[in-house]
Structure formats: structure tokens, C-alpha cells
Amino acid sequence: MADENTPDLQDRLSTFSQKGKPKRRGGNIGVGALAIALALGGGGAAFFLATNLQEGTDGLETSDVETFQDQRTGNGGRLEFPPDEVEQRVNDALIAVEEALDVPAPAPTTAEPSAAVLEEIAKLREALAxxxxxxxxxIQEAVSDLREAFQVQTDALEASIAAKDTELQNAQRQNDARLSGxxxxxxxxxxxxxxxxxxMARDGLIADQRLLEERQRQEDEQRQREVERVAQELLTAQIVSPSVVYTDGPRATSTGGTNPNAAVAGADGPALSENEQYLRQGARPLxxxxxxxxxxxxxxxSQGSVIQAALQTAINSDLPGSVVxxxxxxxxxxxxxxxxIPRGxxxxxxYRSGIExxxxxxxxxxxxxxxxxxxxIEIASVGGDQLGRSGLTxxxxxxxxxxxxGAALISLIGAAPAIAANSTDNETASEVLQGVSGDLEDAVGSVIAEQVSISPTIYIDQGASVTVLVDRDVVIY
Structure with missing residues (x-):
């Protein structure tokens, strides 16, 4: 224990020695006396401490082992250490030594340093400067070199970046030009x-149109040949028939064509009746x-296709017009x-006016x-109602x-002079009133006829259903 506390004691003694050291150069004797006193005091304190430590040393305490430790302290089982008496004694001894060695501080000296010291200090300062x-x-030269090297590297990097940007822009322009091409x-x-x-579609349409025209022409030619054949057969039959006589004289003509009944008359018998003429006219070649x-x-x-629609505009039959x-x-x-034809x-x-x-x-x-x-699509179809009946109602x-x-009012106006003529006894006035009545009847007759013949008006609302029957075959491309 004494060995462990000795370094601490030496440190504190050295601290006290530094405190009591004079700052002047001429006090070497006082410093030596102070050092001797401190050494003696330290030795006495060390002897005192060593003696006390030997006297206070006790034997190591042991304890017996118990099965259950029921004797618990009130502090929850924590360990408690008694205060260190040796440390307290050391502190008391140090305090006593400090009080005994309290040396008054020497008065400050005003001695100036020598010229050699000042010269040496000046040389040192000049050498240091x-x-x-x-x-x-x-350092400045190294910093400048580093800056120049950094600037050179920066310029090189910027030039490289600019070159790369130029190459990239050129490549981008080339790609854009290639993409545009x-x-x-x-x-x-x-x-x-x-x-x-x-x-090709136009050629196909033209070819189809030509094919249709050629087919139509062939059909027309065949139909014409068939008509000519049937007409020839009919003519041959008429010549062979004993009841028909042909003459070389002129035939009676009707408006716009030859009368078919002019030559169909028996030479010795009467002319054909109206019914016979109708039957003969109806007996046309098949x-x-x-x-x-x-x-x-x-x-x-195809023809007959039904188009269901709804009127977009209303209709008033007073005047003709268009409808959608x-x-x-x-x-x-x-x-x-x-x-x-899609929906929409x-x-x-x-439509026309002139309603009956x-x-x-x-x-x-x-x-x-x-x-x-x-x-x-061009068509020419008549519109009907929902059931397909022609016209809309x-x-x-x-x-x-x-x-x-209006007709009744005009009739009353015309009858007024006649009533007045019948009610008067003056013959002259009666004749005048009868003449006026006759003139009024003649004048208002046409007015009454026009008034009575006013055409009705048909109103069809917007949204009415319309049925349109396609009148022809239409090919839609």
C-alpha cells in the first residue's frame, strides 16, 4: 500500500517544489535549502505512513458456507465497503507537510538579459524568419505547380468532353438524317x-364494270333475238291463221304509234269489240x-332491303321541301x-305539297x-310507315x-239581297234587289268554290318512324 501511494506523493512534492521555486537567478542557496527541507519532510512522511500501514494491517477474513443465505441486509444484497482509513491518514500528512513547507514567494526581479543572449535570440529569429x-x-511554388497541373488536366478534360459532345452531336445528326431517310x-x-x-382496286372495278356491261349487252342481244323470234313466230301464225287478212294499203295510226287493231278486222265480218281488242292487246308475246x-x-x-329510320326534321305539307x-x-x-348501312x-x-x-x-x-x-348511295325509294304502307301519316x-x-258566310251575304227583294212591295226595288242578288251569286260562286276546296295540312313530328324499301340492287365498294 505504501509503494502504491509513493508515486502520488512524489508528484505532489514535485508540484510543491515548482510552486516554491524562485524565478530569480541569484536565489540558488534558498532553493537548495528548500529542496533539503522538502526531502526531509518527504522522508518523514514516508516513514510515518509506512509505520501506520504496518500497524494497521489485519488478517484476511473468511466466511463459512451455508446451505441457504437467509440473513439478507436491508440494502438489497449490495456490497458496502468501509472508508479507507489509510488514504485519510495520507491526506492528513500531506496537508501537514504543505502547511510546514509554505515558503513565501520571492519578490520579482527586474534584471535585463545580457547582450549575447539578445544577439543569440535575434540570430535565432532571423534564421527562423x-x-x-x-x-x-x-509552398507557394508547389501550390502554383499544383494549380498549373490541375488547370492543365482540367483543360484537357474539358477539351475531351467537348470532343465527345461534338462526336455525340455528329452521331445524333447522322442518326436523325438516317431516320429521316x-x-x-x-x-x-x-x-x-x-x-x-x-x-388495282380501280382496275378491278373497271374490269367488273366491263364484265357487267358485256354481260348486260349479251343479255340484251339475246333478249332482242328472242323478241324477234317470237315476233316472227307470231307473224307467221297470223299469216297462216284463216281469220286474219293482211292488206297492202295504209294502216290507221294512233298518237305516237301504229294502231294494232287497224289490220285485225275480218274482211267479211264486223270489227272487233272493245273486250276483244283489250284481250288481243293483252296477248303480247311472252x-x-x-x-x-x-x-x-x-x-x-339488294332490292327490297328495308331501312328503318327516324325523322330528323318535322314535315308540314303546306309547302314542298326536303327531309332528313x-x-x-x-x-x-x-x-x-x-x-x-350502319346505324347513324x-x-x-x-316531299311535295298539293294534298287532296x-x-x-x-x-x-x-x-x-x-x-x-x-x-x-343513290336510291329512288318511296318512304312508308312502320308496316311498310306507302306514305307517312x-x-x-x-x-x-x-x-x-267562310262558304256559309259568303252564302249569307249572297242571299241577303234575295231576302230583301222578297220582303219589299215595291216592284222596282224588288227587281233591283233580285238583279243584285244574281250578280252576287255569280261573283261569290267562284269564291265559295275556292273556299271549299282548301287542301288539308298534314303535320308529321320529328322522330317519327320511317320505312324505306330499296328499289334497286346497289353494289357498295
Whole structure:
């Protein structure tokens, strides 16, 4: 224990020695005396401590082993250490030594340093300044070299980056030019292909049209030959028949053509009756028609196809005008596998005025169909109602009041002079009134006729259902 505390004691003694050391140079004797005193005091303190430590040393305490440790302290089983008496004694001894060795501080001296010391200090300062200047110059030169090297590397990197950017821009421009050329070639090829397809389609249409025309011409020629053959056979039969006599004289003609009954009269018998003439006119040669196959059933809108639509504009029959309808149901092709007139297509037509007195329907002629994709179809179909009956009906204004009310009023005006003539006894006045009555009757007769013949007006509201029957076969490309 004494060995462990000795270094601490030496440190504290050295601290006290430094505190009591005088700052002046001429106090060497006082310092030596102080050192001797401190050494003696330290030795006495060390002897005192060693003696106390030997006296206070006790034997090592042991404890017995128990099965259960039931004797627990009130501190929760924590260990408690008694205060160190040796450390307290050391501290007390150090305090006593400090009090005994408390030496008053010497008075400060005002002695000036010698010239040699000052010269040496000046030389050292100059050498230090020169060394510092040289070192600063070297540092500045090294910093300048580093800056120049860094600037050179930076310029080289910037030049390399600029060159790379230029190469990248050139490559980008080349790629753009190549892409533009490829796009132009692609557009040209697409346009050429579309032109070829359009030309092929046009050639196909022309070929189909020529084929149809050739077929129609052949059919017309065959029909003409058949008609000529039947006419020749009929003429031969008429010549051979004993009841028909032909003459070389001129035949009676009717307006616009030859009268067929002028030569059909018996030479010895009477002329034919009206019924016989009608029967002979109806007995025309039988024309044989050949059936034809639809060339494009998937694109043909056949005759009789029904188009269901709804009026987009209302109708008033007082004046003629145009009418527009919207197709409400899609219309398929003849084959049924393709829609030719989709829902939303528009119908264009026209209606006329001039409604008869007892007429309840207005006639509409539909002339054009326009599909949403721009396909225009020319037709000439009559519009009907939902059941297909020709014409459309709506609210019919017969104008009964205007017709008969005005006529009755005009009749009363015309009858007034006659009533006045019958009620007067003066013959002259009666004759005058009768003449006036006759003149009024003649004047108002035409007015009453016009008033009574006023045509009714038919009103058809917007949205009314319309049925259009296609009147011809239409091939839609």
C-alpha cells in the first residue's frame, strides 16, 4: 500500500517544489535549502505512513458456507465497503507537510538579459524568419505547380468532353438524317403501295364494270333475238291463221304509234269489240328472262332491303321541301355477313305539297343515303310507315272551319239581297234587289268554290318512324 501511494506523493512534492521555486537567478542557496527541507519532510512522511500501514494491517477474513443465505441486509444484497482509513491518514500528512513547507514567494526581479543572449535570440529569429520565408516560397511554388497541373488536366478534360459532345452531336445528326431517310423511304413505299392498291382496286372495278356491261349487252342481244323470234313466230301464225287478212294499203295510226287493231278486222265480218281488242292487246308475246347470279353478294344491297329510320326534321305539307332521317337499325348485305348501312347513317329525301281533300298521308321520295364513313348511295325509294304502307301519316288538319265557315258566310251575304227583294212591295226595288242578288251569286260562286276546296295540312313530328324499301340492287365498294 505504501509503494502504491509513493508515486502520488512524489508528484505532489514535485508540484510543491515548482510552486516554491524562485524565478530569480541569484536565489540558488534558498532553493537548495528548500529542496533539503522538502526531502526531509518527504522522508518523514514516508516513514510515518509506512509505520501506520504496518500497524494497521489485519488478517484476511473468511466466511463459512451455508446451505441457504437467509440473513439478507436491508440494502438489497449490495456490497458496502468501509472508508479507507489509510488514504485519510495520507491526506492528513500531506496537508501537514504543505502547511510546514509554505515558503513565501520571492519578490520579482527586474534584471535585463545580457547582450549575447539578445544577439543569440535575434540570430535565432532571423534564421527562423529566413527558414519560414524559404518554406513559404517553396509552398507557394508547389501550390502554383499544383494549380498549373490541375488547370492543365482540367483543360484537357474539358477539351475531351467537348470532343465527345461534338462526336455525340455528329452521331445524333447522322442518326436523325438516317431516320429521316428511312421514314421518307417508308412513306414513299407506303404511298406507292396505296397507289398500287388503289390502281388495282380501280382496275378491278373497271374490269367488273366491263364484265357487267358485256354481260348486260349479251343479255340484251339475246333478249332482242328472242323478241324477234317470237315476233316472227307470231307473224307467221297470223299469216297462216284463216281469220286474219293482211292488206297492202295504209294502216290507221294512233298518237305516237301504229294502231294494232287497224289490220285485225275480218274482211267479211264486223270489227272487233272493245273486250276483244283489250284481250288481243293483252296477248303480247311472252318474254323469257334469264336469271343472273349476284357477282358480289357480300357487298350488294339488294332490292327490297328495308331501312328503318327516324325523322330528323318535322314535315308540314303546306309547302314542298326536303327531309332528313337517321337510320336506326343497321342494314346488312345480301349475304348477311357484312353491314353496308350502319346505324347513324342519314337519309335525304323530299316531299311535295298539293294534298287532296281526303288524303291522309304525305308521299316522301328518298334519294340518297350517306354513311358515317362517307359512302354515298343513290336510291329512288318511296318512304312508308312502320308496316311498310306507302306514305307517312300524322296530324291531319282538314280546315273544316275555314272551308265551310267562310262558304256559309259568303252564302249569307249572297242571299241577303234575295231576302230583301222578297220582303219589299215595291216592284222596282224588288227587281233591283233580285238583279243584285244574281250578280252576287255569280261573283261569290267562284269564291265559295275556292273556299271549299282548301287542301288539308298534314303535320308529321320529328322522330317519327320511317320505312324505306330499296328499289334497286346497289353494289357498295
Amino acid at each position: 529566413a527558414s519560414q520565408s524559404a518554406r513559404n516560397a517553396e 428511312l421514314q421518307a423511304m417508308l412513306d414513299a413505299e407506303r404511298a406507292q403501295r396505296e397507289g398500287l392498291e388503289a390502281e 318474254e323469257v328472262q334469264e336469271a343472273s347470279q349476284l357477282a358480289f353478294p357480300e357487298r350488294t344491297l 332521317a337517321v337510320v336506326s337499325e343497321p342494314v346488312p348485305a345480301f349475304s348477311g355477313d357484312q353491314i353496308l 347513317s342519314r337519309l335525304f329525301g323530299q 281533300l281526303n288524303q291522309k298521308r304525305i308521299l316522301i321520295l328518298w334519294t340518297r343515303v350517306l354513311t358515317p364513313d362517307g359512302t354515298s 300524322g296530324i291531319v288538319d282538314t280546315k273544316f272551319t275555314e272551308r265551310f265557315g
